[in-house]
Amino acid sequence: MSLSVSCTLSAAMVLATVALASAQTPAPTLAIPKALQAEHHDLFESLEAATKAGGKTGEAAKRAMAVLKPHFEKEERFALPQLGALETLTRKGAAVPAGLREDLIRRTDSFRAELDGMLAEHKQISAALKDMREAAAQEKKDDVAELAEMITGHAEMEEQVLYPAALLVGEYARAMSGVTGSTP
Ligand SMILES: [Fe+2]
Numbered sequence: 719m720s721l722s723v724s725c726t727l728s729a730a731m732v733l734a735t736v737a738l739a740s741a742q743t744p745a746p747t748l749a750i751p752k753a754l755q756a757e758h759h760d761l762f763e764s765l766e767a768a769t770k771a772g773g774k775t776g777e778a779a780k781r782a783m784a785v786l787k788p789h790f791e792k793e794e795r796f797a798l799p800q801l802g803a804l805e806t807l808t809r810k811g812a813a814v815p816a817g818l819r820e821d822l823i824r825r826t827d828s829f830r831a832e833l834d835g836m837l838a839e840h841k842q843i844s845a846a847l848k849d850m851r852e853a854a855a856q857e858k859k860d861d862v863a864e865l866a867e868m869i870t871g872h873a874e875m876e877e878q879v880l881y882p883a884a885l886l887v888g889e890y891a892r893a894m895s896g897v898t899g900s901t902p
Pocket residue numbers: 758790793872876
């Protein structure tokens with residue numbers, strides 16, 4: 719075998735290996751920002767404690783938990799992981815791998831499909847929290863009444879900031895999809 723044929727074959731093998739490796743490279747995993755994870759955890763734990771408060775307050779907290787738990791799970795699946803890419807996307811001149819962009823676009827499409835349902839869940843949660851706040855006020859359980867306000871504020875912040883930011887991350891990734899190597 720001549721040297722040139724051998725080099726050509728080696729180059730082809732290298733290219734094939736790189737192509738195979740890139741096809742097999744999984745999309746980077748996106749971690750929910752720690753501050754958001756901590757906030758969900760704290761609110762969940764506090765509501766869990768309120769379900770044991772007894773009386774009408776405890777019953778109202780159980781009804782709130784029945785809608786809040788699956789809602790939080792849905793958010794942690796569809797809405798919050800994209801926000802873990804914010805730091806990478808906004809770093810000046812940062813390389814953003816195609817796998818990450820594709821993952822963000824996919825996640826955004828899934829989130830949009832769930833969005834109306836999640837906003838409807840916020841309304842259900844808000845109604846359940848209103849009952850919880852009123853029961854807690856009657857039964858002088860001020861910490862539970864305060865918790866109802868905190869969770870209501872959390873949902874408002876999501877609708878006004880986090881959900882739009884999560885969608886924007888995906889739309890930014892979509893806009894970048896023809897660009898390689900750095901932010902546009
Ligand atoms: Fe949430």
